[in-house]
Amino acid sequence: MTERPLGKDxxxxxxxxxxxxxxILDTAEPFKEVSERVIKRVPTLRHKTIxxxxxxASTRTRISFEFAARRLSAxxxxxxxxxxxxxxxxxxxxxxxNLEAMRIDMVVMRHPSSGAAQFLADRIxxxxxxxxxxxxxxxxxxxxxxxxxxxxxxxxxxxxxxICGDILHSRVARSNxxxxxxxxxxxxxxxxxxxxxxxxxxxxxxxxxxIEEAIEWADVxxxxxxxxxxxxxxxxxxxxxxxxxFGVTVERLEKxxxxxxxxxxxxxxxxxxxxxxxxxxxxxxxxxxxxxxxAVRMAVLYLLAGGRPELAEAAxxx
Amino acid sequence: xxxMLPLPLFLTNGRVIDPSSGLDQIADVLIVDGKIAGVGKxxxxxxxxxxxxxxxxxxxxxxxxxxxxxxxxxxEDVETVASGARAAVAGGFTAVCAMPNTDPPTDNQxxxxxxxxxxxxxxxxxxYPIAAISLGQEGKQLAEFGELVAAGAVAVxxxxxxxxxxxxxxxxxxxxQTFGIPVADHCEDPTLPRGVMHEGVVSARLGLRxxxxxxxxxxxARDLLLAELTxxxxxxxxxxxxxxxxxxxxxxxxxxRVTAEVTPHHLTLxxxxxxxxxTNAKMNPPLxxxxxxxxxxxxxxDGTIDVIATDHAPHAYDAKEREFDDAPNGIIGLETxxxxxxxxxxxxxxxxxxxxIDRMSTTPARVFNLPGGTLAPGAVADVVVFHPxxxxxxxxxxxxxxxxxxPYAGRELLGRVMRTVVGGATVYDGxxx
Numbered sequence: 001m002t003e004r005p006l007g008k009d010x011x012x013x014x015x016x017x018x019x020x021x022x023x024i025l026d027t028a029e030p031f032k033e034v035s036e037r038v039i040k041r042v043p044t045l046r047h048k049t050i051x052x053x054x055x056x057a058s059t060r061t062r063i064s065f066e067f068a069a070r071r072l073s074a075x076x077x078x079x080x081x082x083x084x085x086x087x088x089x090x091x092x093x094x095x096x097x098n099l100e101a102m103r104i105d106m107v108v109m110r111h112p113s114s115g116a117a118q119f120l121a122d123r124i125x126x127x128x129x130x131x132x133x134x135x136x137x138x139x140x141x142x143x144x145x146x147x148x149x150x151x152x153x154x155x156x157x158x159x160x161x162x163i164c165g166d167i168l169h170s171r172v173a174r175s176n177x178x179x180x181x182x183x184x185x186x187x188x189x190x191x192x193x194x195x196x197x198x199x200x201x202x203x204x205x206x207x208x209x210x211i212e213e214a215i216e217w218a219d220v221x222x223x224x225x226x227x228x229x230x231x232x233x234x235x236x237x238x239x240x241x242x243x244x245x246f247g248v249t250v251e252r253l254e255k256x257x258x259x260x261x262x263x264x265x266x267x268x269x270x271x272x273x274x275x276x277x278x279x280x281x282x283x284x285x286x287x288x289x290x291x292x293x294x295a296v297r298m299a300v301l302y303l304l305a306g307g308r309p310e311l312a313e314a315a316x317x318x
Numbered sequence: 319x320x321x322m323l324p325l326p327l328f329l330t331n332g333r334v335i336d337p338s339s340g341l342d343q344i345a346d347v348l349i350v351d352g353k354i355a356g357v358g359k360x361x362x363x364x365x366x367x368x369x370x371x372x373x374x375x376x377x378x379x380x381x382x383x384x385x386x387x388x389x390x391x392x393x394e395d396v397e398t399v400a401s402g403a404r405a406a407v408a409g410g411f412t413a414v415c416a417m418p419n420t421d422p423p424t425d426n427q428x429x430x431x432x433x434x435x436x437x438x439x440x441x442x443x444x445x446y447p448i449a450a451i452s453l454g455q456e457g458k459q460l461a462e463f464g465e466l467v468a469a470g471a472v473a474v475x476x477x478x479x480x481x482x483x484x485x486x487x488x489x490x491x492x493x494x495q496t497f498g499i500p501v502a503d504h505c506e507d508p509t510l511p512r513g514v515m516h517e518g519v520v521s522a523r524l525g526l527r528x529x530x531x532x533x534x535x536x537x538x539a540r541d542l543l544l545a546e547l548t549x550x551x552x553x554x555x556x557x558x559x560x561x562x563x564x565x566x567x568x569x570x571x572x573x574x575r576v577t578a579e580v581t582p583h584h585l586t587l588x589x590x591x592x593x594x595x596x597t598n599a600k601m602n603p604p605l606x607x608x609x610x611x612x613x614x615x616x617x618x619x620d621g622t623i624d625v626i627a628t629d630h631a632p633h634a635y636d637a638k639e640r641e642f643d644d645a646p647n648g649i650i651g652l653e654t655x656x657x658x659x660x661x662x663x664x665x666x667x668x669x670x671x672x673x674x675i676d677r678m679s680t681t682p683a684r685v686f687n688l689p690g691g692t693l694a695p696g697a698v699a700d701v702v703v704f705h706p707x708x709x710x711x712x713x714x715x716x717x718x719x720x721x722x723x724x725p726y727a728g729r730e731l732l733g734r735v736m737r738t739v740v741g742g743a744t745v746y747d748g749x750x751x
Contacts, residue, residue, distance in 0.1 A: 014523070091639070091640065111641070113641035113644065114526050115524065118594065119641055119642075134643070174525055198518060198521070199518055200522060202522060203522060233511065
């Protein structure tokens with residue numbers, strides 16, 4: 001287990017090549033089946049120690065990483081920022097050095113500052129997996145979105161995907177944009193201009209101002225969560241108005257020229273960015289995303305640990 | 319400054335450049351009793367004078383930096399008046415103006431007197447205090463400009479923060495005219511959400527909160543209008559955008575009393591330097607786009623931007639070892655400014671050497687009404703002697719500043735300071751380094 005097809009860390013999808021992204025998706029395939037077993041555990045990463053270091057509250061991502069690690073038989077420790085030395089004023093560099101001194105193998109980190117994952121990765125020898133850094137990237141979310149689209153449509157190349165909502169503050173949006181464009185999808189964004197980054201088209205996306213235009217154009221909508229604190233920040237007037245202007249509703253989808261696939265990274269605000277009937281409807285692949293999240297994260301942990309992609313199936317029996 | 323008058327100094331056969339008189343020729347400079355005694359060819363060497371053979375070297379009025387942060391009082395671990403003054407002379411500066419955002423801020427006559435005293439004891443560069451516009455730099459009540467000036471302040475500024483209140487800025491610009499001092503403003507709209515880098519393609523990619531060019535330009539426009547309204551002298555600190563250059567150019571055409579500065583880093587780096595979350599590229603105002611650098615260079619060339627000022631901002635060695643969001647703003651600049659000017663602006667074809675000296679010495683002296691910036695007979699003998707083409711590599715461990723935070727580490731620069739003379743006394747000798 002010496003070759004590292006992804007390098008030491010997974011910090012984002014921007015630095016990865018098309019081939020590396022495809023490799024992760026392909027490697028995830030054999031791991032899907034593990035979660036369908038009665039005994040959901042393979043010995044692949046036995047004796048590896050993984051720290052889940054979460055400086056922001058997270059339920060879904062943290063649990064998903066924890067299941068991924070445990071189903072690969074790794075030892076995991078969860079560290080939440082509250083109540084830890086971090087709350088006592090420890091700097092990230094000191095936290096990193098202390099983890100390194102404990103001779104761990106991998107760190108999965110969620111952090112409120114963009115670039116924090118790279119900061120950590122540059123300072124420790126252990127593998128670092130970015131579980132979301134500020135408004136920068138959330139690469140495993142991007143990967144599970146790609147896998148879900150590929151599962152549903154059989155391909156990614158040429159598929160039209162529109163990411164809807166708060167692009168400015170979304171790490172999910174950035175990872176989606178990089179991953180999708182590298183794999184040949186056509187990517188658009190749609191949302192209030194007050195929640196768009198300046199120069200957003202420099203990221204290689206088309207911009208729709210109206211959700212109706214996006215629905216008419218797209219094969220897939222990836223609907224982002226509207227964070228309620230954006231109202232206090234003055235970016236949008238109210239959730240009510242947001243739903244009225246940008247909400248993904250049954251009525252709007254009925255006007256679409258084709259059946260759309262609806263993704264949402266969760267947690268959903270029903271009745272804000274998405275109509276409950278859409279979230280629960282036949283177009284929605286939201287729960288498939290959650291299931292795929294574990295397989296993708298297993299693949300990432302396996303590859304970063306030096307696992308050979310072609311041996312992923314065999315590795316499950318080691 | 320030295321207590322005893324030094325020996326006469328005879329700088330012979332150098333390229334003597336004095337932008338105040340337009341002089342640029344091979345000549346001698348004689349310094350007696352701390353003053354320029356004469357400049358010309360074939361001046362006789364007086365008895366007992368120290369002779370400096372300056373062949374191949376430039377002899378010019380000492381550089382003057384209108385914008386430095388010396389951190390004393392309050393943060394002496396990262397810089398003091400003395401260490402800053404020593405860094406200054408190592409960089410060819412004979413005078414620097416210290417911003418008042420210390421802890422506590424320089425907002426009263428005792429605080430101004432303290433800086434003057436510390437500078438006097440350091441016997442390196444002259445250090446002129448800039449006092450606060452408002453008490454505690456809180457942007458509420460005017461500080462006592464009269465007492466501050468009497469104690470030695472040469473300008474007022476709430477630098478580090480903008481003057482948020484237009485009324486306070488108007489009053490400062492009006493009241494300052496009593497004492498003939500400029501009001502220096504850090505232009506940033508405080509009602510826009512705080513960002514950590516320039517808002518543009520790089521911030522979009524890195525997911526960092528942006529500071530739009532408009533944040534600076536809104537306040538530049540306001541300050542220009544208030545300077546026009548009051549007739550006061552507004553000095554705009556560290557300009558960073560092409561829009562600001564346009565606004566200042568138009569105001570100058572109308573006769574508004576405005577002067578402006580630009581830093582070496584805003585003339586040489588762009589927001590691309592933030593890639594990889596490089597905290598040594600984190601500044602406020604932030605590094606902008608290539609088109610801004612081009613406009614700032616053009617503005618410096620045509621006089622729209624008056625001076626180069628470093629915004630020397632020391633930080634502890636580990637302060638920048640942080641997440642980008644949490645790292646402090648700014649870099650040190652005193653020991654790289656001349657080299658960057660010679661390398662990027664002179665060798666880069668933007669300025670001639672006399673123009674560079676004008677923007678770093680003669681014009682700064684005029685803008686803040688300071689001694690120096692000239693080799694006219696009778697002027698204070700503040701002089702720099704440098705080799706304009708000698709190459710050296712930036713090695714922060716060799717800095718005289720107490721701090722090391724620079725994005726230029728490892729860069730090869732042209733132009734080595736050989737000697738810095740303040741009041742006729744040699745306070746830095748490059749041969750000893």
